[in-house]
Amino acid sequence: MKKRLVIIDGNSLINRAFYALPDLITKEGIHTNGVFGFVKMINKIQEEYKPEYLSVAFDLKAPTFRHLEYKEYKGHRKKMPSELAQQMPILKDVLDAYKIHRTELEGFEADDLIGTIAKMSAEKDFEVIIVTGDKDALQLVSPNITVMITRKGISNLEVYDREMVKEKFGVTPEQIIDFKGLVGDKSDNIPGVPSIGEKTAAKLLNEFNTIEELIMNSDNISSKRIKEKIQENTEVAMLSKRLATIKIDIPLDLDLEELKILDPDIDRLMELFKKYEFTSLIKSLSIQSEGKVNDEVDGEGIDTKGIDVEIIESVDGINRVIDVIRSKKSFAFKIFKEENNLRTDNIVGISICIDSDNNYYINVKENEELLMLLRDVFEDNEINKMGHGLKKEIISLLRYDIDLNGIEFDTFIAAYLLRPSRSDYDVSDLAAEYLGIKINSEEELLGKGKKAKVFSELTKEELAKYGGDFCSVVVGVKELLTKELNELELINLFEQVEMPLIEVLANLEYEGFKADKSVLEELDVELTSKIEEITNQIYGLSGEEFNINSPKQLGVILFEKLGLPVIKKTKTGYSTSHDVLEKLMKRHPIIALLIEYRQLVKLKSTYIDGLFNIINPVTGKIHSSFNQTVTVTGRISSTEPNLQNIPIKLEVGRRIRKVFISSDEEHCLIDADYSQIELRVLAHMSNDENLIKAFKEDEDIHTLTASQVFNVPIDQVTSLERSRAKAVNFGIVYGISDFGLSTNLNITRKEAKTYIDEYLKKYSGVKEYMDNEVKKGKEMGYVTTILNRRRYIPELKSKNFNLRSFGERTAMNTPIQGSAADIIKIAMIKVFNEIKERKLRSRLILQVHDELIIDTHRDEIDEVKKLLKENMEDAMRINVPLKVDMNVGDNWYDTK
Structure with a gap:
């Protein structure tokens, strides 16, 4: 051969x-x-x-x-x-x-x-x-x-x-x-x-x-x-x-x-792949060593290739496991539910890893009593719990009226803090990157697409093997992640903010927000009628009926029949994107109708039809998911539905908030909103005297800025000037360019540049702060928030002007936006804990950007208002006072 x-x-x-x-x-x-x-x-x-x-x-x-x-x-x-x-x-x-x-x-x-x-x-x-x-x-x-x-x-x-x-x-x-x-x-x-x-x-x-x-x-x-x-x-x-x-x-x-091909130098490859962040390549490496987990830490480690997992199915067995847990005072665990995405699912099994000699799979599917016997262990604050994505586990246990206490370490959160720009933090990635071993990911275990399985369809042996690997890796990487968090000075942010926040977000999801279906139905009828009316107007102006949602058909109408100038072409024909339509706005009355049509159609499909589909049939509530590890700035995001992106520029969009109501007649909603928190953080971080003075004296910052930028006495500032100054204030926070500001205000770039230049002259501390942040970002490769949250900005070193400019704007904005995010997180934790300690009947149910919403028992309105004000305004001590505005109403719309 x-x-x-x-x-x-x-x-x-x-x-x-x-x-x-x-x-x-x-x-x-x-x-x-x-x-x-x-x-x-x-x-x-x-x-x-x-x-x-x-x-x-x-x-x-x-x-x-x-x-x-x-x-x-x-x-x-x-x-x-x-x-x-x-x-x-x-x-x-x-x-x-x-x-x-x-x-x-x-x-x-x-x-x-x-x-x-x-x-x-x-x-x-x-x-x-x-x-x-x-x-x-x-x-x-x-x-x-x-x-x-x-x-x-x-x-x-x-x-x-x-x-x-x-x-x-x-x-x-x-x-x-x-x-x-x-x-x-x-x-x-x-x-x-x-x-x-x-x-x-x-x-x-x-x-x-x-x-x-x-x-x-x-x-x-x-x-x-x-x-x-x-x-x-x-x-x-x-x-x-x-x-x-x-x-x-x-x-x-x-x-x-x-x-001739030789065996690779695995250690050197691991070192290089880690350095250059090739996680998928690390996973694909054929590990030639024994694959000991955590041998850098304690010299023993856990051999994931030969983990012996005991399947527990009896009361005697679970009592033995409980005795080991109580003696060791620490364990990692993972819960398996019937389906992996529904809150109403039953638990089918629990994997527990205490150390290399004690790995168990609790077969709850066959005997639910075993879970009930674990209640005291889960609720014991003296026993440390570890996991990966513990928010899901807290929610799973809440369904059984079990409170998870003693949460010590979440490897998912730690990995996010260390590398916030990643899109995935699967345990299999951590196993490959930190331990040099290959374990199955959840997708590899369950498959994907139409043939994907759910946990309840797997055998207890399959779940035991996967859970054993999973929990062993959590135990194995904990000390390595802790070491790295300490090295990057992130350990305080991790322990004081991100870890306590897990319980808060889990409870927000579990509580949910009551939805009024009748209001949703009214809005549906109204939107459907309005869309039909606009559709007929579009047909009238175009002289024929066509599929408005088809870019190809719309392109023919606009650029061939109506003769509008072609702005941009795509591979398939004329572009009819939103930016193209905006450039054609003054050319024909059909354009304004098309933009409104698209807004209303999106509103109906995303928020009217969408909300109908996700009202929980058991609770009558909408249980949004709050994501702690998605944004690089540290902000919390929400999905299913995204409650942060309700389009409130349209009145009908704002009225969607009427759907969200208090839990019953004995409750109302209190909405507490930080006033201009990012501008206050900017004042603190830039140490600008004018900004600090304005906030300390409780001046209207937008009126003051208008006075400074437009050189007019403060008592003569017009509403238009204040509005423009407001755009400049918030634009500066986001590192806005003269082009961006000119687009926002519909003015010339020259005017926009003048506004920005005047602002930076009057607020010289802000200019110095921005220059320093960009300089620091280029030198260090990252910028930090007040609490030392990091964001790496490789674009700052790009040869490409647009990428480099994006990097500079990011360097200016991230410390401000990230610090504001940290403040609201601390406030959430304080408010949640205070409500819990006082055993109030009120519940924190929503966080959106800079506001918190409490489903408040009417007997507790004054107490909750005081509690909110104290904890939010004292969340973090900065050079200017934090200020909170509060409103009360029976639905979210009325609180704004």
């Missing part, structure tokens, strides 16, 4: 990966998409073709013999982008860690190295596969050499043997250099013979075999035009052929056994 060798064109493949994949940037600002794609391709090649030998060839910067012969060779090529150039040494480090042979030689291109090694190997009866994006390599195809060309980025390879070359180009592999000599190659700046295309070249070579024979027999060329071209360009043709010819006789001092 032949030995198989794969030779990869390193420059070609990383170049393809760089342009094929989205930009990947580490928190340190290092671009990595080329390396990531390259490694994925190498892994795929090794998996599919299982070569015993492997080599990667690279170009060097030094000129080759081709440049010396023809100075224009590749002369038109752009310089390698710096974002790619910085990845070349990284790739070579990764290849060295894989122990993959690489070769490069001054004076020669990677093609020549590939050609020489391929020829040498083929002569020794190796089966050779060349992987490249360059079709020059097709000249090397032979019985022992196959060439694979990357197409559609790096995901697909087109395989070329002798027959494929002939079919695609009409010539043999040996004639490819003659073919290039005639046709040329634009990518390499090889001139070729003018006016000779691929079909003509193939026809000539089929008749005359080589360029040399073609030149010698040019008088026999039937076409007079082609004959003249050949005769006039004989030297160009020969030069082009020489430039296209890959050398296969470079004197390489190489023993083919050096190319």
Whole structure:
């Protein structure tokens, strides 16, 4: 059986990966998409073709013999982008860690190295596969050499043997250099013979075999035009052929056994993959060691490959587990429910990991009494509990009237604080990244799509195995995450804010917000009628009926029938996006109707139809999900429904808040809203004297800013000037540009720039603060909030102006927005705990941006108002007072 060798064109493949994949940037600002794609391709090649030998060839910067012969060779090529150039040494480090042979030689291109090694190997009866994006390599195809060309980025390879070359180009592999000599190659700046295309070249070579024979027999060329071209360009043709010819006789001092694939240096690869944040690659590594969990911490660890999980199904068994828990005072756990997304689901099982010798799966499905016997353990504040995503577990236990106390550590929250820009924090990722082991993710366990299973469909053995791995990893990574939190000075934020917040958010979700279905039905009728009315108006103005929701049909109406100017085109036709419609607003009355139509349709589908579908049939409430680990600023987000994005600019949008009501007649709603919290935080962080003075003296900040910016006495500020000043105030917080402000206020960019410049003159501390934050962000790679929450901003180092500008705006805004988010979180915790300690009948049920809503028992209104004011205004001591506005009503709309 032949030995198989794969030779990869390193420059070609990383170049393809760089342009094929989205930009990947580490928190340190290092671009990595080329390396990531390259490694994925190498892994795929090794998996599919299982070569015993492997080599990667690279170009060097030094000129080759081709440049010396023809100075224009590749002369038109752009310089390698710096974002790619910085990845070349990284790739070579990764290849060295894989122990993959690489070769490069001054004076020669990677093609020549590939050609020489391929020829040498083929002569020794190796089966050779060349992987490249360059079709020059097709000249090397032979019985022992196959060439694979990357197409559609790096995901697909087109395989070329002798027959494929002939079919695609009409010539043999040996004639490819003659073919290039005639046709040329634009990518390499090889001139070729003018006016000779691929079909003509193939026809000539089929008749005359080589360029040399073609030149010698040019008088026999039937076409007079082609004959003249050949005769006039004989030297160009020969030069082009020489430039296209890959050398296969470079004197390489190489023993083919050096190319043999060796076991990779796993530790070094782990180090590199962690550094460059290749989590999925870490997971795919074939771990060659024993895979001990947490051996860095206690020297023992938990061997996840051989975890012995005991399945508990009896009262005697659970009492034994409880005794171990009480003696150890700490455990990690995971709850499995019938379905993984509904609050009404029953618990089917619980995995518990106490240490490497005590791992259990409690089969609650067969005996619910076992869960009830665990109540005292779950509620015991002296027993520390760990988990990953404990909010779900708290909600699951609340259904059984069990309060989870003694929450010590949530690896999900810790991972988020350390890397807030990630989109996923699965336990399997932590296992790979911190422990170098592979465990199944939940998706791998359950599958996805229509064939996906739910936990109740798995066997107790399957759940025990997965739960054992899951909880063991939680135990294993806890100390490692704690160490990193301490190193980055995030431990106080973690322990004092994020961990206590878990219980608060769980209770918010569990309590829910009562919904009045009758109000929803009224709004539905009204919106349906309004949409129908606007639809008919649009048909009237367009002169015909059509599908308003079809961009293609709408484009024809606007740009062909009504003759409006085309703003932008897409691959499928005219663009009718919102920004396009806004630019056409003054051109035709149909545009305003189309914008309103879209707003109302979205409102109906998202909030009217959407809310109907998610009112819990048991509780009559809407139980939104509050997400603690989504935003990079630290803000809490909500989904299903997103209560933060109700479109309140439209009156009908604001009235959706009427749907949300107090729990019963004995309760009302109290809405407590921080007044201008981000501007107050800006005053604190910038230490600007004017801002601080204004807030301390309780002045109207927008009127004051209008007076400062427009140079008018404060008592003469108009409502329009105050409105514009308000836009400037909040725009400054978000690092707004003159373009952005001009768009918001519908004024010229020159006016907008004047407003911003005047603001920064009058509030000089703000200007200094902004400059310092951007400078710090560029130096450190991140900015921080008052409580040291970090946001990494790699865009600050980008060569791209737009990306860099985004990074600068982010550096200005994140400390303000993030600090405001931390303040509202502290307030939530204080308010929740106070209500709980006083055993009030009122409940905290919602947080949206800077406001808290309490479903308040009417007997407790004064107490709750006082409680809210004290705890919210004292949440954090900053240089200016925090101020809270409060309103009472029977529904959310009435409290605003």
